[in-house]
Each structure stands twice: as structure tokens, then as C-alpha cells.
Amino acid sequence: MKGKADNKFKMVLFDLDGTLLPMDMKEFSYGYFGDIMKRAVPAGYEPQKLIDTIWKGCAVMALNDGSRLNREVFWDNFADTYGEERRKDKQIFDDFYATDFRNAKRFCGYNPKAVEAVKRIKEMGYRVALATNPIFPEVATKIRLDWLGLSFDDFELVTTYDNCCYAKPNLKYYIDVTDRLGVKPEDCLMVGNDVGEDMVARDLGMEVFLITDTMINKENKDISVYPNGSFEDLMETYF
Structure with a gap:
């Protein structure tokens, strides 16, 4: 070596x-949040509440005690905010990350x-x-x-x-x-x-x-x- x-x-x-x-983490985050809204708003999500929920999800992942995957912690918090029926909307966000998220390169x-x-x-x-x-x-x-x-x-x-x-x-x-x-x-x-x-x-x-x-x-x-x-x-x- x-x-x-x-x-x-x-x-x-x-x-x-x-x-x-x-x-710049702030520029990147709010830039790609804007892209997320193109998917989320038509599905009935109010932008500021969704942004606040995403940030809270990050905060609860930082406090994860090791008993669950961070993914589970994030989506449990999401369901606590919006109700269990909205958990199915994970697919909307998964589709976003698999496709439109590529456009966030412009913020980097x-x-x-x-x-x-x-x-x-x-x-x-x-x-x-x-x-x-x-x-x-x-x-x-x-x-x-x-x-x-x-x-x-x-x-x-x-x-x-x-x-x-x-x-x-x-x-x-x-x-x-x-x-x-x-x-x-x-x-x-x-x-x-x-x-x-x-x-x-x-x-x-x-x-x-x-x-x-x-x-x-x-x-x-x-x-x-x-x-x-x-x-x-x-x-x-x-x-």
C-alpha cells in the first residue's frame, strides 16, 4: 500500500x-423540492407542509435508535402527518427519484x-x-x-x-x-x-x-x- x-x-x-x-445544501434542497412539487401538488399536497414534513423526516432519521431502517422511520413520520392512506403515495416519490430527480444536477x-x-x-x-x-x-x-x-x-x-x-x-x-x-x-x-x-x-x-x-x-x-x-x-x- x-x-x-x-x-x-x-x-x-x-x-x-x-x-x-x-x-450549497440549501440551494440544492429547495431547488429539487421545487421539482418534487410538480408531482406532489397534483396529488393534493400543499407545498410548505410537504417541505416541513420532509425536513421533519430527516430530523427523525437523525434520531433513529437502530430499531428500524431509516426508510421506515421516514415513512412512519409521513403517515403520522398525512394519515395511513397517504403511505401509498410513496410510489409517487419513488418515481420522482427514479426519473425527474436527475434534473437536480443543475443545482450541483x-x-x-x-x-x-x-x-x-x-x-x-x-x-x-x-x-x-x-x-x-x-x-x-x-x-x-x-x-x-x-x-x-x-x-x-x-x-x-x-x-x-x-x-x-x-x-x-x-x-x-x-x-x-x-x-x-x-x-x-x-x-x-x-x-x-x-x-x-x-x-x-x-x-x-x-x-x-x-x-x-x-x-x-x-x-x-x-x-x-x-x-x-x-x-x-x-x-
Whole structure:
């Protein structure tokens, strides 16, 4: 395995949104919410209530205790809001993610250095996984990777709301990921852009690197305590 001689990790975990896939999360979310409404409004949904329900669904997934898939937690909350009879409308949203969601690419950027980093790190013999916050369906995650010219096959594990029972910033999410990969936290480097959701992995003993190009730092924490910078800086620091 190549890389800096003092690297203790053998697995690199990448975040997706705002890390490999450049985006302003607020612009992206409200942009694609607008696209969702083209399907949802004709089905009888009032836009603001639906947006609030989606955000609440994200919040309850973040609090998932591991007893149910995030998908189940989201749709149970949806049914609590709209009634059990509306649970069947999941198909409307599944169809949206499988088709029209592709248009949300216009709300994202592209950083060739990010894609190059994934490929180069794999070539150097490191294992890689996509530790994206599992609040999206599998199909929506496949599409976001497709925008980058990447696929599920490029990673040993990709986390989605269909295969996870925890979400960021819950440390149990990271424990679950490392358990599935058969590694210890101290065997991993977590690369992400969100101070609150990604850098918490260091509490488990992971190495971390903060991508600052589209950084999220809701609590205005001192980022000097983390190795940080661009993807070029990541490669120079560790590889």
C-alpha cells in the first residue's frame, strides 16, 4: 500500500453531498423540492407542509435508535402527518427519484479533483466506502454518483436510507459502518465537509479531513483542530 509511511488507516470513508459532489445544501434542497412539487401538488399536497414534513423526516432519521431502517422511520413520520392512506403515495416519490430527480444536477457543481482522489486512493491500495448521510433512497444516491461518473461499484459500501438504521451525526452510524466493513474506527480516515456531521468521527478514533470548499459549520467551531483544505490538500497531507 502506497501513501505516507505514517498513515495508520487502511479504509477511507467519503461523504458525498458537499464533499465529492459540490453543492450549497440549501440551494440544492429547495431547488429539487421545487421539482418534487410538480408531482406532489397534483396529488393534493400543499407545498410548505410537504417541505416541513420532509425536513421533519430527516430530523427523525437523525434520531433513529437502530430499531428500524431509516426508510421506515421516514415513512412512519409521513403517515403520522398525512394519515395511513397517504403511505401509498410513496410510489409517487419513488418515481420522482427514479426519473425527474436527475434534473437536480443543475443545482450541483463538479470537482474533478474529488473524483480523481477517489480513483487515485483506490489505485494506491486503500479501501474506500461512501459514508454519505443515509437520508436518501438508494436510487437517489446512485443518480448523484452518476453525476460524478462514479457508481456503487466504486465503493465497498454505500449508505442509504434503505440499508441504514442510524444517521449522522449519531456516532452509532459510524460504528455500524465500520462493523459492516470489518474494520476498527482507528483504521479509517473520514473525509467530509460538515464539521458537525463528519468530524465527529474523530471521537471514535478515526482520522478526519475537513473539505473546506463547501464547508458546513453550523456551530462556528474552530476548524484549525482538524486537518482541512481542498482535495489537493487532502492528497498532499496523506497520500
